[in-house]
Amino acid sequence: MTARLGPHLKASALVLPLVLFLALFFVWPIIAMLKQSVSDPVVHNTLSQTSAIAAQWNGKAPVPAALQDALVADIRATTDRQEMGAVVRRLNSAKSGFRTLMRKTRRAIRKTDGPINLGEVDKRWNEVAWWHTIAQASSPYTDRYLLAALDYGRDKHNQIVALPEDASANRTILARTFVISLSVMLSCLAIGLPFAMVIASTSGWLRNVLLAAVLLPLWTSLLVRTTAWFIILQNNGLINSALQALGITDQPIPLIFERTGVIIAMTHVLLPFMVLPIYSVLLSMPGNLMQAASSLGAHPIVAFLKVMLPLSARGIASGSLLVFMSSIGYYITPALIGGPSDQMISSVIAFYATESANWGMAGALGLVLLSITLLLYVVYGRLSAEKKGVA
Amino acid sequence: MKKWALLASVLALGAMSSASQARDLTITSWGGSYQTAQQDIYFKPFSEKVGKPVLDESWDGGYGVLQAKVKAGAPNWDAVQVEAEELALGCDDGIFEMIDWDKMGGEDAFMPAAVSDCGVGTIVWSLALAYDGSKLSDGPKNWADFWDVKKFPGKRALRKGAKYTLEFALLADGVPADELYDVLSTPEGIDRAFAKLDELKPDLVWWESGAQPLQFLASGEVAMAASYNGRITSINKTEGKNFKIVWPGSIYAVDSWVILKDAENKELAQDFIAFASQPENMAKLPEYIAYGLTNKEASSMVPDEYKADVPTTPENLEEALSLNIDFWIDNSEALNQRFNAWLAQ
Numbered sequence: 001m002t003a004r005l006g007p008h009l010k011a012s013a014l015v016l017p018l019v020l021f022l023a024l025f026f027v028w029p030i031i032a033m034l035k036q037s038v039s040d041p042v043v044h045n046t047l048s049q050t051s052a053i054a055a056q057w058n059g060k061a062p063v064p065a066a067l068q069d070a071l072v073a074d075i076r077a078t079t080d081r082q083e084m085g086a087v088v089r090r091l092n093s094a095k096s097g098f099r100t101l102m103r104k105t106r107r108a109i110r111k112t113d114g115p116i117n118l119g120e121v122d123k124r125w126n127e128v129a130w131w132h133t134i135a136q137a138s139s140p141y142t143d144r145y146l147l148a149a150l151d152y153g154r155d156k157h158n159q160i161v162a163l164p165e166d167a168s169a170n171r172t173i174l175a176r177t178f179v180i181s182l183s184v185m186l187s188c189l190a191i192g193l194p195f196a197m198v199i200a201s202t203s204g205w206l207r208n209v210l211l212a213a214v215l216l217p218l219w220t221s222l223l224v225r226t227t228a229w230f231i232i233l234q235n236n237g238l239i240n241s242a243l244q245a246l247g248i249t250d251q252p253i254p255l256i257f258e259r260t261g262v263i264i265a266m267t268h269v270l271l272p273f274m275v276l277p278i279y280s281v282l283l284s285m286p287g288n289l290m291q292a293a294s295s296l297g298a299h300p301i302v303a304f305l306k307v308m309l310p311l312s313a314r315g316i317a318s319g320s321l322l323v324f325m326s327s328i329g330y331y332i333t334p335a336l337i338g339g340p341s342d343q344m345i346s347s348v349i350a351f352y353a354t355e356s357a358n359w360g361m362a363g364a365l366g367l368v369l370l371s372i373t374l375l376l377y378v379v380y381g382r383l384s385a386e387k388k389g390v391a
Numbered sequence: 392m393k394k395w396a397l398l399a400s401v402l403a404l405g406a407m408s409s410a411s412q413a414r415d416l417t418i419t420s421w422g423g424s425y426q427t428a429q430q431d432i433y434f435k436p437f438s439e440k441v442g443k444p445v446l447d448e449s450w451d452g453g454y455g456v457l458q459a460k461v462k463a464g465a466p467n468w469d470a471v472q473v474e475a476e477e478l479a480l481g482c483d484d485g486i487f488e489m490i491d492w493d494k495m496g497g498e499d500a501f502m503p504a505a506v507s508d509c510g511v512g513t514i515v516w517s518l519a520l521a522y523d524g525s526k527l528s529d530g531p532k533n534w535a536d537f538w539d540v541k542k543f544p545g546k547r548a549l550r551k552g553a554k555y556t557l558e559f560a561l562l563a564d565g566v567p568a569d570e571l572y573d574v575l576s577t578p579e580g581i582d583r584a585f586a587k588l589d590e591l592k593p594d595l596v597w598w599e600s601g602a603q604p605l606q607f608l609a610s611g612e613v614a615m616a617a618s619y620n621g622r623i624t625s626i627n628k629t630e631g632k633n634f635k636i637v638w639p640g641s642i643y644a645v646d647s648w649v650i651l652k653d654a655e656n657k658e659l660a661q662d663f664i665a666f667a668s669q670p671e672n673m674a675k676l677p678e679y680i681a682y683g684l685t686n687k688e689a690s691s692m693v694p695d696e697y698k699a700d701v702p703t704t705p706e707n708l709e710e711a712l713s714l715n716i717d718f719w720i721d722n723s724e725a726l727n728q729r730f731n732a733w734l735a736q
Contacts, residue, residue, distance in 0.1 A: 081485025169735035340734040354453035
């Protein structure tokens with residue numbers, strides 16, 4: 001028995017680093033992101049007495065005195081400023097104004113040990129709306145981030161409602177992200193497939209030069225390439241001055257801060273990911289297949305459609321998938337070259353993570369993006385599996 | 392067995408060396424010509440004075456960046472220059488160390504807006520309307536002109552975000568400076584600002600880092616831009632440009648040095664901030680870049696030739712307005728959300 005287990009153990013020991021790596025840098029962050037997008041523990045944990053009483057409150061005015069006393073007691077008991085900071089950030093994110101309200105209240109509470117009339121500290125405490133926000137935040141789990149990621153929210157009766165169009169545009173931006181990614185994928189395919197075929201049909205130094213033309217940009221920093229495109233595409237840049245000098249246009253064509261520019265730059269950046277997989281598949285294809293087809297009387301186009309295309313389908317599929325998946329997360333290129341209506345979902349995620357420290361929203365948007373991508377991947381898997389069956 | 396022993400000793404060695412190798416004092420500021428000036432007058436002289444290396448990094452702001460660094464523990468930055476809003480948020484949230492004001496020369500040595508429990512103000516800067524004087528001889532005079540695409544054709548660049556943008560829109564719509572934040576505090580006022588932005592939307596370009604508006608102006612990509620005043624004066628000096636600043640309607644604020652909570656070199660960071668706040672060191676700044684100084688004595692030491700370009704000069708202050716920090720710490724998230732949604736449509 002041990003003799004049989006030996007090789008298995010050794011083999012699993014060899015993949016152990018990979019498993020650990022995946023668990024640490026792939027599985028764990030995704031679980032953390034999942035948790036972040038539905039957990040909402042700060043108010044529940046820090047304002048614990050308030051949360052307990054708020055859970056029983058019917059939400060009607062006047063605000064019960066016990067609730068007010070509990071809030072004062074909770075604030076008094078919290079000495080950790082970072083902990084209280086998280087509470088304030090959470091509340092202010094749901095209702096603007098909690099920052100200054102809580103700052104004023106904390107100052108008043110710090111001054112005395114005795115009972116405090118919150119309504120006298122700030123008259124906003126007399127309004128039920130502020131207490132509703134605390135009550136809604138007091139459960140340790142929430143769906144508000146996931147709802148908000150899809151432009152929904154809960155009204156004061158706790159019903160799910162669509163957010164007003166001018167307040168949230170995540171669905172628009174998500175749709176745009178997929179449209180841009182798809183366009184980039186298609187234009188990469190339109191350039192990459194013929195180019196890969198040309199490389200595969202050459203040999204010697206010419207092949208090396210053509211390959212270098214694909215690989216060199218791949219080794220250049222993304223930021224450098226994007227900035228170069230900025231210089232080329234701008235109104236008095238290379239393209240527009242050449243067009244004007246040739247008399248093709250009088251006015252510069254708007255390329256910069258436009259969708260066209262974004263797709264051009266992203267296509268250039270991602271082209272190697274399309275060319276290389278197709279090229280590697282074409283390499284394994286016997287070079288005389290096309291000649292054989294034409295010797296049998298096939299028109300070159302028919303030969304291409306019936307021989308070349310089906311045989312290189314595997315390369316095209318993996319290239320397209322690579323390009324599409326990479327473009328979904330693009331951030332720098334649309335930010336530098338695109339206009340406001342070309343920003344993709346990652347810029348919204350970055351806003352929540354780096355600007356407003358709202359990790360729940362960032363996690364929820366990431367989760368939505370991940371789910372849609374996985375769904376597309378499954379659809380793609382189905383389609384390509386069916387194709388294989390037919391072939 | 393031997394192999395494992397070797398591996399273990401390599402790991403142990405690695406752990407030891409990383410433990411004994413303390414990180415050098417790391418100071419983070421806003422990059423560009425401003426940080427080049429800071430290197431000359433603050434970072435290098437301080438490093439020579441204490442005999443230790445000083446690292447400097449740059450960032451583009453964002454409260455989440457600082458909060459994440461402190462929350463993760465052992466932040467890799469010590470002293471950071473932050474905007475007034477980040478100072479107020481971080482001070483409330485306890486992510487900054489307390490300032491030892493005795494070291495800084497006492498609170499009275501500074502202008503009141505530069506004094507906080509967690510930060511020492513270092514410059515007064517403005518976000519102002521700027522244009523290329525060599526392309527527009529009779530340039531815009533105020534934000535209403537910024538909105539006037541008939542009189543001044545071409546695109547315009549604004550700083551991406553709700554802060555400053557909404558203020559400028561209301562000023563362009565004729566709201567007097569002293570009523571600005573009262574109007575902006577009402578839902579109707581916010582709608583009015585966004586309606587005004589709608590008018591200009593097709594002609595607007597948004598920038599995120601301070602070097603971008605200069606680049607846009609220099610390449611002629613935009614006719615005018617909101618820009619940090621100091622960078623305008625610098626580029627005029629270093630690259631012989633003729634960019635003009637429109638002071639009426641500019642919005643000024645104080646930037647401060649803070650120390651991240653539990654940063655490794657927090658003591659040394661206090662010494663650095665004290666060094667950078669000494670009048671004789673601070674007074675060298677306007678020679679490089681035209682920002683106002685917070686230390687009263689340093690302000691009085693600035694030669695007259697630099698005063699015309701500084702936001703704190705009385706003539707420049709006359710029709711300028713001060714950024715309302717309390718308004719923004721309350722409303723920043725909600726208004727930025729709406730701003731982002733507006734941008735996306």
